[in-house]
Amino acid sequence: MKHLLLIFLGGGTGSALRYLISGYLNSSESQFYFGTFLVNILGCLLLGFLVGLSLKENSVSGEVMLLLGVGFCGGFTTFSTFGMEMFTLLREENYAMFFRYTGGSLIIGLLSTALGFWLSRSF
Template identity: 55%
Template sequence: MKQFLLVFLGGGIGSLFRFLLSKTFNGYFQHFFLGTFLANILGCLLIGMVLGLSAKGNYLSENQTLLLATGFCGGFTTFSTFAFEKHSLLTSGDLLHFFIYTFGSIAAGILAIAIGLWVSRLL
C-alpha cells in the first residue's frame, strides 16, 4: 500500500509541475509548445539521473525510485499532450513545425537521458 501512495503522491506533484510549466511557457511561441517541451526534456533528464542513481545501489531506495521515477516523472512528462500537439500541427498543415518539434523533442529527450545518466555516475 505504501508504494501505491508514493506513486500517487509523486504523480500528483509531477502533474502539478507540468501544469505550471504549460501555463507559464506554452503561449510564448505560436507553433512551439515550450512548456510541454520543457516538461518532457526535464523529465527525461530527471529520470535518467534517478534511474542512474538507483542502479548504483546505495543512493536511492526502491521507494524513492518509485516516488521520483514512476510517480513524479510519470506525472510530469506528457506524451499524450505531445501526441495531441503533433496532431494539431499535422491537421493544420504545418509540416515544418511538426517535424522540427517532433524530432527536436525526441533528440533532446534522448540527449537529456544520456546527460542524466552521466551526471548520476559523477555523484
C-alpha cells in the same frame, strides 16, 4: 499500499507542476509548445539521473524511485499531450514545425536521458 501512496503523491506533484509550467510557457502566439517540450526534456533528464544513481551502488531506494521515477516523472511528463500537439501541427499543415517539434523532442529527450545518466555517475 505504501507504494501506491508514494506514486500518488509523486504523480500529483508532477502533474500539478506540469500544468503550471505548460500553462505559463505554452503561449497562444507561438506554434512551438515550449512548456510541454521543456517538461518532457526535464523529465527525461531527471529519470536518467535517478536510474543512473540507482544502478550505481544502489544509492537510490525503491521508495524514492517509486515517488520520483514512477510518480513524479510519470505525472510531470506527458506523451499524450505531445501526441495531440503533433497531431494539431499536422492538421494545421504546419509540417516544418511538426518535424522540428517532433524531431527536437525525441533527439533532445534521448540526449537529456543520457546526460542525466552520465551526471549520476559523477555523484
